[in-house]
Amino acid sequence: MIDSYMRYGALAAKVKALYGKRLRFSDFEHMAGLPNEQSILDYLRTQPGWSAAVSAALSAMNTSGYVGRMELEDALRLQVWKEYEGLNHFVPRPDKNLVAFPLRQAELLAILGTLRRLKSHGRVREGILALPNLPFKVNRKALIACKDYNGLLAAVQGSIYYEPLLHIRPDNPDVLPDYTTTEALLRSTYFSHIYRIIYNSYSGETKSVLLKGMGERVDLLNIIHILRLKTYFPGDDQYYSALFPINYKLRPEKIKAMCDAADVSQVFAVLQDTPYVGRFTSLDVAGVEDCYRRSFYTFNKRQLVSGPPSIYTAVSYLNVKSTELKALVNVIESVKYGAHYDEDFARLVGE
Structure with a gap:
């Protein structure tokens, strides 16, 4: 434990400072009610986690005279990259x-x-x-x-x-x-x-956490792929060519059984005898997709907030920040185009 603090203490401190600037659910709710993307830009100017992106967008406006959805979203993505660049200075060489x-x-x-x-x-x-x-x-x-x-x-x-x-x-x-x-x-x-x-x-607890973070993600993505084919292309049997060749909690025989299942209901019947039973909000593609994004975000947030300092402190922050960006883009596009504002997603990220 002392060694991890010595090696990753500065990195963890930097990450915690960045995480403290995140958007809250109330911020997403407020922006979702604004009239246009210019209003969102003005609001983000007051938010320390994204104000640098707004400055970049306004700088671009000084030359082009316009900041639209694409310009704003590009500036937000660029800020995530700049945070990555700054964080990388604290990452040990190995x-x-x-x-x-x-x-x-x-x-x-x-x-x-x-x-x-x-x-x-x-x-x-x-x-x-x-x-x-x-x-x-x-x-x-x-x-x-x-x-x-x-x-x-x-x-x-x-x-x-x-x-x-x-x-x-x-x-x-x-x-x-x-x-x-x-x-x-x-x-x-x-x-x-x-x-x-x-x-x-890696070895020990760090290796275990890293493998869990990636392993559950791959398992759920494989389930999603099988369900999408069963739902939207029931006559297509090209499963294995598109599956990830990594197994975490889903054994190869379970993957095969899901691929051989006649329909979606039989896929979920196979999943009853796996560690993922009871994890889905509904027994369809949308239910597994919702489980995927919730599992991905909550696992990384938990490691970021309560895990001991390790290299996963940086990995978890980068994953959490990229998810916050997705929620922010959803708000911008809901205001700009009247697209569905995903309140549940905003709540997940903002609470």
């Missing part, structure tokens, strides 16, 4: 690979965004270039400029995603790989990469 997980996630999303663009011949989204100068393993400029799959491969060479993407390169250079298959492959690559770091670099 833990740098693990705490680079947001970079690997951003790379994955950038690759998928590029693949969507190539498939649809759509416009380039410049947001990836607006990130801080962090040690990404993909060439962001090359991703934006690439015109085909070979160009995409060249842009990601040196990253954890290069070999898997090379493996599925079509023989015909004018053909792109299936998007769903590629997404499943990249997400499996990401989780396998994090799992290896945890398994090889």
Whole structure:
């Protein structure tokens, strides 16, 4: 315990200071009742956890004369990256690979965004270039400029995603790989990469907490994927190609039984004999998705608030902050477009 305080005490103090600036449920409720995104921007100016993002948005307005939803959301995301950059200075060198997980996630999303663009011949989204100068393993400029799959491969060479993407390169250079298959492959690559770091670099209680944080997440995502196929594509039997090849509390025989189930009700019947029985608010996809986001957030918040100082203090804060950003984006889009304001989600994050 003393060693953990000596090693991670400064990191924990920094995290607690940042966490103290979070938005509360009353803040989300107030913003949800505002007339437009400009009003939200004005309100966020008074909130210490997001005021820097508002300053960045206003600075952009001085050159363009306009701050809309996209400009505000981009500024909010950029602030999360700047917090990551500042927090990373307190991370001990042996833990740098693990705490680079947001970079690997951003790379994955950038690759998928590029693949969507190539498939649809759509416009380039410049947001990836607006990130801080962090040690990404993909060439962001090359991703934006690439015109085909070979160009995409060249842009990601040196990253954890290069070999898997090379493996599925079509023989015909004018053909792109299936998007769903590629997404499943990249997400499996990401989780396998994090799992290896945890398994090889950590031990004891820290290893147990890290594995639980990732393991339950993977289990629930696999359940969600199976339920989505059973619900929306009942004739599709391509389960295994899109499942994550990691088991935590769900044994392989249970995964197989769920894949072989005739319908959604039989999937939940299989789950009755697993550690996830009774965890879902309803016996459908939405119920498991709600369980996923609640489990993910509450586990990380619990580790952040009451766990001893460890590298998971940083990991949990980054996960909590990214969830707060999602709740904030939901409020902005509900005000801007009249989209559903997810009060339950705001309450989860703000209490």
